[in-house]
Amino acid sequence: MGSLIAQILSVTLMNLGSLRRRLWMSLAMVLASAVVVAILLAFLAMAKGFEETMRGAGSSQIAILMREGSSSELSSAILQDQVNLLSESAGIARSANGPLISPELYVIVDGIKKSTGTEANIPLRGLNKTGMAMRTSMRLVRGRMFTPGTNEMIVGEGVLREFSGFEIGKEVRFGKNLWTVVGVFSTGGNIFESELWADIKIIQSHYNRGSSYQSIRLQLDNDGGLGSIKETIAREPRLNLEAQSEREYFASQGKQLQYIATFGWVISAVMALGALAGALNTMYTSVADRAKEIATLRALGFSNFSAFCGTIAEAMVLAVAGGLLGSLAAYLFFDGLNTSTLGGSFTQVVFRFEMSPDLFLQGAILALAIGFISGFFPAWRAARMPVIVAFRHAA
Amino acid sequence: MSEDVLFQLKHVSKGFVKGKEKISIFDDLNMSIERGDFVAIMGPSGSGKTTLLNMLGGVDQPTGGEIWFDGTRIDSLSESALTRWRAENIGFIFQFYNLMPMLNAQRNVELPLLLTKLSKAQRRKNVETALALVGLSDRAKHMSSEMSGGQQQRVAIARAIVSDPKLILCDEPTGDLDRGTADEILEMLQLLNRDHGKTIVMVTHDPAAAKYAKRTLHLDKGQFVQREIVA
Ligand SMILES: Nc1ncnc2c1ncn2[C@@H]1O[C@H](COP(=O)(O)OP(=O)(O)OP(=O)(O)O)[C@@H](O)[C@H]1O
Ligand SMILES: [Mg+2]
Numbered sequence: 343m344g345s346l347i348a349q350i351l352s353v354t355l356m357n358l359g360s361l362r363r364r365l366w367m368s369l370a371m372v373l374a375s376a377v378v379v380a381i382l383l384a385f386l387a388m389a390k391g392f393e394e395t396m397r398g399a400g401s402s403q404i405a406i407l408m409r410e411g412s413s414s415e416l417s418s419a420i421l422q423d424q425v426n427l428l429s430e431s432a433g434i435a436r437s438a439n440g441p442l443i444s445p446e447l448y449v450i451v452d453g454i455k456k457s458t459g460t461e462a463n464i465p466l467r468g469l470n471k472t473g474m475a476m477r478t479s480m481r482l483v484r485g486r487m488f489t490p491g492t493n494e495m496i497v498g499e500g501v502l503r504e505f506s507g508f509e510i511g512k513e514v515r516f517g518k519n520l521w522t523v524v525g526v527f528s529t530g531g532n533i534f535e536s537e538l539w540a541d542i543k544i545i546q547s548h549y550n551r552g553s554s555y556q557s558i559r560l561q562l563d564n565d566g567g568l569g570s571i572k573e574t575i576a577r578e579p580r581l582n583l584e585a586q587s588e589r590e591y592f593a594s595q596g597k598q599l600q601y602i603a604t605f606g607w608v609i610s611a612v613m614a615l616g617a618l619a620g621a622l623n624t625m626y627t628s629v630a631d632r633a634k635e636i637a638t639l640r641a642l643g644f645s646n647f648s649a650f651c652g653t654i655a656e657a658m659v660l661a662v663a664g665g666l667l668g669s670l671a672a673y674l675f676f677d678g679l680n681t682s683t684l685g686g687s688f689t690q691v692v693f694r695f696e697m698s699p700d701l702f703l704q705g706a707i708l709a710l711a712i713g714f715i716s717g718f719f720p721a722w723r724a725a726r727m728p729v730i731v732a733f734r735h736a737a
Numbered sequence: 738m739s740e741d742v743l744f745q746l747k748h749v750s751k752g753f754v755k756g757k758e759k760i761s762i763f764d765d766l767n768m769s770i771e772r773g774d775f776v777a778i779m780g781p782s783g784s785g786k787t788t789l790l791n792m793l794g795g796v797d798q799p800t801g802g803e804i805w806f807d808g809t810r811i812d813s814l815s816e817s818a819l820t821r822w823r824a825e826n827i828g829f830i831f832q833f834y835n836l837m838p839m840l841n842a843q844r845n846v847e848l849p850l851l852l853t854k855l856s857k858a859q860r861r862k863n864v865e866t867a868l869a870l871v872g873l874s875d876r877a878k879h880m881s882s883e884m885s886g887g888q889q890q891r892v893a894i895a896r897a898i899v900s901d902p903k904l905i906l907c908d909e910p911t912g913d914l915d916r917g918t919a920d921e922i923l924e925m926l927q928l929l930n931r932d933h934g935k936t937i938v939m940v941t942h943d944p945a946a947a948k949y950a951k952r953t954l955h956l957d958k959g960q961f962v963q964r965e966i967v968a
Contacts, residue, residue, distance in 0.1 A: 345852055349852065352851055356837055356840065638829075638837075640796075640820065641823065641829050642824065642829065642848055642896075643821065643825070645817065646816070728796075729796035729797075730796055730797050732831065732835055733787055733790075733791060733832075
């Protein structure tokens with residue numbers, strides 16, 4: 343047993359020692375593996391970053407209510423009467439000023455992306471004092487709060503980063519209305535940073551919404567909480583609403599982009615096939631190049647298993663070296679990179695690519711798979727190499 | 738069977754299939770080699786010298802007949818049993834040395850010892866002894882690319898004897914060397930046979946080389962033939 347390991351180890355070291363003879367082919371294999379892994383990681387990091395952004399957005403102490411059947415705020419509508427009815431429900435936390443319930447409006451405006459110079463959607467959210475107070479992670483980074491009853495707005499840091507023309511003091515035109523940016527806010531990196539915020543009354547009048555809203559946010563109390571709210575809705579036929587915790591809501595929105603991860607795996611699998619073809623060629627060449635050495639070792643009494651393992655190991659080393667290179671490249675280029683994409687509600691969500699150990703693990707698995715598959719068949723050939731090759735009269 | 742017989746071929750036949758043709762190289766070949774013998778095998782090109790040596794070394798199988806080595810029938814051993822048998826009993830010396838170019842002399846000589854249970858220190862000692870025997874103690878760290886043909890073949894001899902095999906098989910060991918160097922190598926083989934009791938079978942084209950052996954077998958048209966040696 344000890345002898346078998348010594349055999350495999352020394353055969354592997356000899357293979358690696360002979361790599362110089364096949365330098366360019368071997369480098370090509372490393373590179374192909376690197377590209378495939380880097381691409382996979384880019385997609386995974388994108389999906390991961392989006393999911394993290396969406397997950398971080400939600401609190402379990404806050405409920406979000408929309409019209410029954412609406413999957414997003416954009417397609418929802420809620421009337422003032424319904425808000426009034428709901429305010430009486432159990433399960434809502436209260437302050438000195440009454441129940442912590444925030445009816446909100448959510449409209450879409452256009453902005454110019456810095457990166458491409460093209461137009462893209464930005465959500466403009468209308469909220470009242472209560473809605474503002476309920477967002478405890480919100481912090482004004484620069485400037486001041488908008489004054490209720492005016493065309494003033496504050497912009498999320500993500501919007502400022504990705505879109506041009508939202509600096510403090512700038513005037514922005516949406517349709518026939520001119521707005522002034524008076525402040526910049528942060529919510530700790532989550533989805534709200536991709537929004538513009540202004541006074542709800544002003545938005546209702548500018549966008550002809552009368553006294554209607556699109557969603558209701560409310561702070562849950564510690565007794566019945568979400569359960570009580572759901573009971574109220576079930577009892578009262580006029581409340582054709584659906585309630586879920588904000589955390590659930592954003593998590594489900596974040597999951598919508600999981601297809602990016604799947605897409606990433608599909609793309610990399612297709613590319614991996616191409617890389618495999620090249621890698622197989624490299625490894626078959628390696629076996630042919632080492633034929634005399636393999637046969638000589640076999641003549642000396644080295645097992646065919648050691649010839650097999652040595653070849654597999656060579657393929658693994660090359661593929662994994664590529665995987666490391668690809669991971670490093672993906673990390674350097676993509677980790678923390680800001681981007682934005684269509685969210686579940688067709689607005690721009692600003693998020694960061696996020697690398698994490700489990701993504702690198704997936705990259706490593708892909709690299710190992712490339713190494714193993716491209717090594718297996720050539721290794722089989724190495725193991726079946728006739729020993730008489732050692733006696734062939736070609737130097 | 739005599740106590741002293743190391744190798745015995747009984748009614749060995751060997752053929753190849755080339756395309757649709759069947760080529761027969763041996764048909765009922767018989768021979769025995771005794772312990773401590775030094776046999777040269779000569780014969781025209783294509784007469785089957787290498788094929789015979791390969792069968793003796795267990796790297797090629799006969800089509801028919803039996804090959805016995807020291808009481809074991811080797812032609813029916815499994816691939817892996819044969820591999821172990823080679824590691825324990827046979828030292829090979831090739832015409833083109835077949836050293837591993839990425840290893841230095843010492844590491845090349847050590848290779849057969851990796852198949853044994855010897856400790857690292859013991860391996861090192863045996864390697865030193867073998868290199869000393871071929872007069873290359875001072876070249877232990879040299880790569881084969883830095884050595885002459887004669888030196889490479891001496892490393893190969895050290896590799897062939899380091900695990901103390903019963904039998905050494907050489908295929909044209911001096912075929913790639915000049916006369917002077919060839920004589921040095923042949924003297925070394927003679928010394929291994931005479932002073933260390935190694936049984937040696939050597940294939941050669943060269944009558945001068947064959948003279949170092951105790952006896953010479955002439956192979957022609959698949960049979961051993963009697964032949965006057967014309968010096
Ligand atoms: N694997 C093989 N397949 C088909 N024919 C083979 C094979 N190996 C050897 N032969 C044939 O068998 C015959 C004997 O070959 P072998 O190499 O044993 O001759 P040799 O006496 O060593 O010749 P040389 O002096 O040229 O080395 C040749 O005709 C050769 O072509
Ligand atoms: Mg030959």
